[in-house]
Amino acid sequence: MINFFNTLTGKKEAFVPINAGEVKLYTCGPTVYDFAHVGNFRAYIFEDLLKRFLQFMGYKVVHIMNITDIDDKTIRGANAQGVDLNTYTQKYIDAFFKDIDTLNILRADTYPRATEHIPEMVAIVKQLIQKGYAYKKDGSYYFSIAKFPAYGRLSKINLEELQPGQRVDADEYEKETVHDFALWKAKKEGEPFWETEIGPGRPGWHIECSAMSSKYLGETFDIHCGGVDNIFPHHENEIAQSEAASGKKFVDYWLHCHHLIRDGEKMSKSRGNTITIPEILKVKNNPAALRLLLLSTHYRKTLNFSFQALDQAETALERINEFAGKVKYVPYPEGETSQVARILAEADQWFRAGLSDDLNISKAMTALFNLIKKVDVAIARADFKSQDAQKVDLFIRSINTVLGVITPIKSETAVVDTLRHKLNLIPPRVIVADETEMPKITAQQKDKIERRQEARAEKDFAKADQIRDELAAEGILLEDTKDGVRWKAVPIPKKPG
RNA sequence: GGCGCGGUACCCAAGAGGCUAAGGGAGAGGUCUGCAAAACCUCGAUUCGGCGGUUCGAGUCCGCCCCGCGCCUCCA
Numbered sequence: 040m041i042n043f044f045n046t047l048t049g050k051k052e053a054f055v056p057i058n059a060g061e062v063k064l065y066t067c068g069p070t071v072y073d074f075a076h077v078g079n080f081r082a083y084i085f086e087d088l089l090k091r092f093l094q095f096m097g098y099k100v101v102h103i104m105n106i107t108d109i110d111d112k113t114i115r116g117a118n119a120q121g122v123d124l125n126t127y128t129q130k131y132i133d134a135f136f137k138d139i140d141t142l143n144i145l146r147a148d149t150y151p152r153a154t155e156h157i158p159e160m161v162a163i164v165k166q167l168i169q170k171g172y173a174y175k176k177d178g179s180y181y182f183s184i185a186k187f188p189a190y191g192r193l194s195k196i197n198l199e200e201l202q203p204g205q206r207v208d209a210d211e212y213e214k215e216t217v218h219d220f221a222l223w224k225a226k227k228e229g230e231p232f233w234e235t236e237i238g239p240g241r242p243g244w245h246i247e248c249s250a251m252s253s254k255y256l257g258e259t260f261d262i263h264c265g266g267v268d269n270i271f272p273h274h275e276n277e278i279a280q281s282e283a284a285s286g287k288k289f290v291d292y293w294l295h296c297h298h299l300i301r302d303g304e305k306m307s308k309s310r311g312n313t314i315t316i317p318e319i320l321k322v323k324n325n326p327a328a329l330r331l332l333l334l335s336t337h338y339r340k341t342l343n344f345s346f347q348a349l350d351q352a353e354t355a356l357e358r359i360n361e362f363a364g365k366v367k368y369v370p371y372p373e374g375e376t377s378q379v380a381r382i383l384a385e386a387d388q389w390f391r392a393g394l395s396d397d398l399n400i401s402k403a404m405t406a407l408f409n410l411i412k413k414v415d416v417a418i419a420r421a422d423f424k425s426q427d428a429q430k431v432d433l434f435i436r437s438i439n440t441v442l443g444v445i446t447p448i449k450s451e452t453a454v455v456d457t458l459r460h461k462l463n464l465i466p467p468r469v470i471v472a473d474e475t476e477m478p479k480i481t482a483q484q485k486d487k488i489e490r491r492q493e494a495r496a497e498k499d500f501a502k503a504d505q506i507r508d509e510l511a512a513e514g515i516l517l518e519d520t521k522d523g524v525r526w527k528a529v530p531i532p533k534k535p536g
Numbered sequence: 537g538g539c540g541c542g543g544u545a546c547c548c549a550a551g552a553g554g555c556u557a558a559g560g561g562a563g564a565g566g567u568c569u570g571c572a573a574a575a576c577c578u579c580g581a582u583u584c585g586g587c588g589g590u591u592c593g594a595g596u597c598c599g600c601c602c603c604g605c606g607c608c609u610c611c612a
Contacts, residue, residue, distance in 0.1 A: 049540095067612070075612085082612035111610070195539055196608070244610080266612030267540085273611090296612065297541070300605070307611060335560085336549075341542070341605065351548065351561040358560085361575075393550090401550045405559040412559095419567095419576055500570055507572085518574045525574080 041096065041395045043262075044339060046270060046293040047193055051397055054292065056261045061099045063256040064090060065290075067248065067265035067273070068104040068150065071131035072112035076313035077333070077344055078299040078306040080142060082266045084330060085296040085338040085398075087144040089264065091441045092394045103255045104147040106132060108154050110244055114230050124154070124231050138316040141326045142333075143443045151251040153242060159250040160242045161235045163284050164222045168237070172283040178225030178238055184218055187279045193293060194271035220276050222246050245276040249284070252277075258285040267295045296338045306344070314344075322346060327444045328353035334442065335400055356444060362411045363447035364527075365418070366431045375426035378417065383434050386410040390438055407438065448527055480526070484515055491517070492524060 041054040056062050066086045069075050086104075093100050107113075108128040117127035139146070153160075164180055167173035172187065173180050184190045191197060221243035226232040232239045252260065258281070265274060274293065281289040298305050306313050319329060323346065332352035336342040386406045393402025414431055417423040439445040491506040507517050510526075518525045 070611080079612050085612090194607080197538075264612095268607065268611050271539090271608065298606065298612075303604075305606065305611090309611070332548095339541080340549090343548090345548095348548065348561090354562090355560050365575090399550075401559070405550070408559055415576060495570075498570070504571075511573095516574080519569065519572085520575075527574090 063260035064102045065252045070107040071128040081299040082296045084333040102147040153247040166284040180223040181219045249281040262292045263290040360448045367447045371425045374424040379427035
């Protein structure tokens with residue numbers, strides 16, 4: 040059974056989708072007025088983990104993520120640059136998708152844009168007018184929260200105790216009550232507008248999510264995600280609009296991701312302490328390590344971003360990759376042992392149990408590391424066979440459909456018979472198990488490995504070390520083991536800055 | 537002021553009444569080795585922000601206090 044912490048009830052609850060075997064998921068996407076920062080992607084990675092885990096557990100997931108391409112900031116940005124709205128937002132949309140791919144985040148089924156769903160929004164506003172939840176003032180339409188008694192249920196906010204911020208009063212639009220919010224904003228000088236049945240203007244912020252979620256997922260759907268800062272007012276307002284319009288429950292499970300902080304402070308554009316994915320990768324070019332870092336703190340806990348933490352994630356990931364490669368590429372004797380099935384069953388159980396418990400990623404990672412430890416011990420004792428390796432490899436691939444970070448390191452131990460070479464019995468040679476499975480290595484590089492082995496046999500260590508350095512600069516790492524020289528292909532380290 | 541989250545080893549981080557307080561990183565010792573690196577093995581908190589209380593038994597429940605953070609206004 041899968042449990043999720045539901046913001047609506049404030050409790051962990053058993054997850055039961057409306058239609059068995061199918062999950063309808065809506066996640067709040069970016070407002071494309073600037074480049075998204077890591078904090079934004081922490082939320083998208085959490086949602087990706089959620090989605091991948093549901094798929095792993097056999098659910099079909101229909102995932103919608105909106106793109107807010109019209110709001111105060113996009114309009115301001117476009118006007119400042121003297122370009123039209125679409126031209127302005129497109130470069131941020133492109134950057135967003137590029138980062139999504141870099142972080143190996145699965146694409147949503149649809150990324151509806153606000154500007155392409157004006158008629159759907161107008162239809163909801165009309166319904167709200169008709170049912171008496173909306174009123175018009177100076178060409179704008181507002182939602183009257185006094186008409187919706189359940190208002191505040193999600194955020195647990197008691198309106199009477201709310202201390203309105205100063206900027207509420209500074210709102211340029213006329214409202215009956217401060218907390219009423221705009222559904223539709225009347226046409227204004229210097230702003231894009233649409234001619235509609237409810238008059239010329241543009242949508243308020245919240246209405247797009249109500250309109251687009253119901254269009255693609257239905258009036259009631261399973262899960263709605265976002266950052267905690269969306270709980271109020273955005274999601275509260277969505278509930279009010281949608282439930283007032285449809286007369287039905289809007290969403291069963293609300294899951295909210297906590298913030299990513301930097302130096303103890305929330306990372307946000309308004310504070311100016313943001314950092315983007317490309318900026319991070321300029322310092323440490325390892326997207327999978329970044330993904331692991333963002334993934335490995337539980338989503339309801341604040342995550343403090345630092346490059347030290349990124350280094351730790353990278354080291355941990357290398358260990359996993361090393362192990363995955365050892366299982367996938369290294370040949371073992373035919374057969375199987377009895378213990379590996381047991382180790383795997385235990386790891387599988389922990390992995391599922393962990394993620395089933397409100398996405399407890401720590402427990403899931405523990406399952407993986409304990410597996411690694413136990414199998415490594417078995418390998419060290421030569422108590423590990425080829426069929427064991429296949430099963431472990433399969434398991435790793437399976438959990439990697441959820442984690443999305445593992446790339447087995449391809450490497451091979453070259454057995455060079457230096458003694459026989461010295462006696463001129465055979466030429467030195469690098470023995471490779473399966474050429475097609477090997478990482479990229481040139482004949483020249485192989486030749487160098489052989490020449491280094493010759494140098495070592497002749498105790499010309501200066502030459503041997505020089506060759507090792509040359510290969511390292513080319514991304515081929517040499518390691519002398521008791522079985523021979525082992526090489527692996529690694530990314531060539533980049534100089535920061 | 538209201539609502540909410542968190543404080544567990546040098547760092548990150550599980551655990552939410554009872555077998556020896558997961559796991560990762562760093563560190564120490566070891567195997568291997570020309571050296572190095574890597575890989576692997578072993579070790580590591582008598583103690584969970586503080587003080588009281590409940591209990592046979594408390595990181596875990598209750599009370600008070602201290603500290604950090606978020607939301608209440610556009611924000612993932």
